[in-house]
Amino acid sequence: MQHYDVLILGSGLAGMTLALQLAETRKIALVTKRTLTDGASQWAQGGIAAVLDQTDSIDEHVRDTLIAGAGLCDEAATRFILDRAREAIEWLIELGVPFTPDAAHETGFHLTREGGHSHRRIIHAADATGAAVVATLAAKVAAHPNIHLLEEHIGLDLIVGKKLGHPDSGCLGAYVLDKRSGQVQTLLADHTVLATGGAGKVYLYTTNPDTATGDGIAMGWRAGCRVANMEFIQFHPTCLYHPHAMSFLISEAVRGEGGLLKLPDGSRFMPAHDERAELAPRDITARAIDFEMKKYGLDCVYLDISHQPAEFIREHFPNIHQRCLELGIDITRQPIPVVPAAHYTCGGLLTDLAGRTDVANLYAIGETACTGLHGANRLASNSLLEALVLGRAAAQAILSAAPVQRIPVPAWDASRVSDADEEVVIAHNWDELRRFMWDYVGIVRTDKRLERAAHRIALLRSEIDEFYRNFRVSNDLIELRNLVDTADLIVRSAQLRHESRGLHFSRDYPATLGTAVPTILAARGE
The missing domain is CATH 3.50.50.60 (FAD/NAD(P)-binding domain)
Structure with a gap:
């Protein structure tokens, strides 16, 4: 110990x-x-949001955050965190983080703008x-x-x-x-x-x-x-769609710097979904892309920033430019194929x-x-x-915490377990979980889909609990056990919300209720 x-x-x-x-x-x-x-x-990729210049204000950053949060942000917590943003950024600068410079800006750093923000307030390193x-x-x-x-x-x-x-x-x-x-x-x-x-x-x-x-x-x-x-699982609207690429994020800043979302025929669709068009918050943008893909049976849509000067693109998005180029996509001349993907919990x-x-x-x-x-x-x-x-x-x-009283703790007991005889079960269960969560608990949900997911989670849990009791633990078993618990929490929370709000959109409850209430699950077993 x-x-x-x-x-x-x-x-x-x-x-x-x-x-x-x-x-x-x-x-x-x-x-x-x-x-x-x-x-x-x-x-x-994008950066860190903070009020750093005189044209911006904490109040406006708070307002943007509350709007994106669809009525469910804790305003006191929001203000507490945003009030301390500048101090945190200054600490990073003192440590030597190489943020992108801009001699013309009062801060000495380049600030970009992203969806949902009313100002350029994203400090970044390219x-x-x-x-x-x-x-x-x-x-x-x-x-x-x-x-x-x-x-x-x-x-x-x-x-x-x-x-x-x-x-x-x-x-x-x-x-x-x-x-x-x-x-x-x-x-x-x-x-x-x-x-x-x-x-x-x-x-x-x-x-x-x-x-x-x-x-x-x-x-x-x-x-x-x-x-x-x-x-509330955030699906990032723009993940690179390519058969030979692991899920590669195409930064929000591409849209912030003028990138346009288009259908295969080159027509834009975001203005029909939101007056902010490509600068709408992520939930609206992801649902709009999902809607257009389902409407036309598309594998992806396209994010086009090729109308910007090539040097501008290479300077602002060097990593995205290079990664896409490796896959045969020159973003200075071609649009980027994109799809939504699970991004943030x-x-x-x-x-x-x-x-x-x-x-x-x-x-x-x-x-x-x-x-x-x-x-x-x-x-x-x-x-x-x-x-x-x-x-x-x-x-x-x-x-500042008071001293903690220490008590005796038993060591981990592995005396009654054996090596797993079929590790393939873990791999199959992992794949099954991820597929039905994508199909049933994704961007658009229904009661029936959630019921199906809950049923499959219960079956998986019984198998995993048996594995956990009888066999030596492994990295894959630990992660699968945690994923099943987490999936269960997502589904149970979604079943309790009888409305559509923010990232949770239900076809059975498309309206938003007048009062925003958080979903809180009490401690397990209570």
């Missing part, structure tokens, strides 16, 4: 921000499923902001003597005092599988933080990396945390504005958490911002 001051599960922007804020005075364990930089944060931020922070994390990095490790389950006969002890740490040795380690901590990202891999098509399997949400739920607004473990969950000494930050900022639909580029601000806020809460 190993004991730390703080155990952080997840090494994305939220987890690394927290680790760096604590490392001067605390002993940290930073657990990551693959390598330090393999999370979803580094995939972010079209690979996440990669630039993550690389900068990762170098600091890797070099810090107080941060013990555990790569190729995956959280199995949280250790909570309630299950050990100590109901007041809260979270005591986690059981973690070392994927290289196959051994389960017992990592104890005074404070445990879930920063494992979202659950995009619950769907067949997603812009998320393979690591986005809802681990933190599922672990927190099993430990006794409430979960909020899980029906707006709901998650219910937390306060310091990341605290319902379980004492357990925190959740980043995409794993639900603070109330995103409501029924996340405004573009508010996600990295939330990870930054809440990572810093959670650090302050941990630093």
